[in-house]
Every structure is written in structure tokens, then in C-alpha cells.
Amino acid sequence: MKNVLRCCVILPALLLSASPALADEPPADLFQRALATAQLHNERAGEVCGFAYAPSWDENGGFLYRQEAEAASWVDAAAQPVEPELAERLPDDPREMIRPSPERLLESADTPRFVRWEDGLAIYQFQPVRVPLAGGGFSFDIAENVVAEVGIDPETAMVAFREVTAPSSFRPNAVVRIRDYQTRVNFRPAWPDGPVVVADNHYAIVAIAMLQTHNLTGSASYSGFSRCEAG
Structure with missing residues (x-):
């Protein structure tokens, strides 16, 4: 029995010592460095001169953006120009859709706090x-x-991802209740050693207004990133 108890005490200690990184906190300046890195890649998004945009609401395969000789254009999956009504709803510079904007992603109303390790990433939580x-x-x-x-x-x-959730239901005003709220944006390099860009985003929101329940869900993916030609 003593040997069994001794084993049960020693084994957890061995597991912890075998993976010290998971027991340690990340460097104290990691979040601040992430802000600077996000800003750098925000600026580098100008290196991208084309990508495919596939929103969940489009049933025809999404859209392709191309920047050539100072002229930008959107075409659909059949290589046909996008309708003007839709083109007007897209940003003047579509690369704004893929920029990891630090002021939108990482601006915090309180001190960001490290909460856990997850898949080798340091997870921070903030307001x-x-x-x-x-x-x-x-x-x-x-x-x-x-x-x-x-x-x-x-x-x-x-930054590999940002997720925003509501811990509980809430009323943003007198006539609307948000019962569930979750959004997530994932990032990856556009190409090896390229700028980090939005890879995909997802949202799932349940709102109750005027005694009706509204399920708002959607997603979009960005792929096929191409570089601007040198010169």
C-alpha cells in the first residue's frame, strides 16, 4: 500500500516536470509584443494583391479580388464582374478585410491576463x-x-485567433436581449514568411426582440493569397 501511495504522489510530479512550459507563465511582455507584431502585419497586408473571399451567404463559390496595375476588381466564381450594388458594400481597399488590426483585436479596457496554455498558445483574456x-x-x-x-x-x-463571447445573456437596450453571443477570427500567414492575415471568421448570435427570436449565424473564409509583383 505504501508503494502504491508513493507512486500516486510521484507520478503527477513527474508529469509536471516533464512539461515545464505548460506550468510556466509566458514572458511578461508577450501581449505587448503581440500588439507590435499585429501592427507590423497590418502594414504588411499591402503585400497581398489577390485573394478568394467565400462568405457563407453566397451559394456560388464566393468572390475573387485582384489588384493589378493600380486597378482593383472583384469577380465572382465564374470570373464575371461583381454586381455594382454588392461592390459598393465592400471596402474601398478590400485588403482591409484581411488586416489583423491591433486596435480592433487587442485594445483592452483592463489589463490582459494570462489564463491558460492551449495547443501551445498562450491564451489571454481581457475586456x-x-x-x-x-x-x-x-x-x-x-x-x-x-x-x-x-x-x-x-x-x-x-496572434492566432481572437474569440469574443458573452458569459451570460444581457440587454443592450430596453427592447433587445442577447441570449447567446460568440464570434471568432482565425489568422495565418498568407504564404511562408508572408504577412499574417485573416484566414476565416465565424459568428453565432441569438437575439430576442419584439417577442421574436433571431438566430444570426455566418462565416467567411479567405484563401488563395497572391503577392504583389515586385516593382
Whole structure:
């Protein structure tokens, strides 16, 4: 019995000593370095001159963006120009869709705190500053009702994802209740050693307004990134 107890005490200690990185906190300046890295890659997004955009609401395979000789264009999966009504809803510079904007992703109303390791990433939690939500004739900021988490690679200080969730249901105004809220953005390099860009995003929101339940879900993916030609 003594040997069994001794084994049970020693085994957890051996497991902890075998993976010290998971027991340690990340470097104290990692979050600040991630801010600087996100800004660098935000600026480097200008190196991208083409990508495929596939939103969940499009049933025809999405759209292709190409920047050539100072002229930008959107075409659909059949290589046909996008309808003007849709083109007007897209940013003047579509690369804004893929930029890892640090002020939107990492701006915090409190001190970001390390909460855990996950798949080799340091996970930080914080109170985001601006989380605008619009729909049904209403527009409001729900930042005080949600919590953000970001995953940061400790070796490169690159942000791998940001997820925003609501710990509980809340009322952003007198006539709307948000029962569930979750959004997530994932990032990856556009090509080896290239700028880090948005790879995909997802949202799932359940809102109750005027005694009706609204399920708002969607996603979009970005792929096929091409470099601008030198010169």
C-alpha cells in the first residue's frame, strides 16, 4: 500500500516536470509584443494583391479580388464582374478585410491576463473596448457585456485567433436581449514568411426582440493569397 501511495504522489510530479512550459507563465511582455507584431502585419497586408473571399451567404463559390496595375476588381466564381450594388458594400481597399488590426483585436479596457496554455498558445483574456452590434434598426456597443480571448504564439508573438463571447445573456437596450453571443477570427500567414492575415471568421448570435427570436449565424473564409509583383 505504501508503494502504491508513493507512486500516486510521484507520478503527477513527474508529469509536471516533464512539461515545464505548460506550468510556466509566458514572458511578461508577450501581449505587448503581440500588439507590435499585429501592427507590423497590418502594414504588411499591402503585400497581398489577390485573394478568394467565400462568405457563407453566397451559394456560388464566393468572390475573387485582384489588384493589378493600380486597378482593383472583384469577380465572382465564374470570373464575371461583381454586381455594382454588392461592390459598393465592400471596402474601398478590400485588403482591409484581411488586416489583423491591433486596435480592433487587442485594445483592452483592463489589463490582459494570462489564463491558460492551449495547443501551445498562450491564451489571454481581457475586456474589449469596442464591439459594435447593429441590426433591426438598432445600433449599440456591447463591449461591457462580453469577454475577449486571444491566442498568442509565444515564439513569434503572432496572434492566432481572437474569440469574443458573452458569459451570460444581457440587454443592450430596453427592447433587445442577447441570449447567446460568440464570434471568432482565425489568422495565418498568407504564404511562408508572408504577412499574417485573416484566414476565416465565424459568428453565432441569438437575439430576442419584439417577442421574436433571431438566430444570426455566418462565416467567411479567405484563401488563395497572391503577392504583389515586385516593382
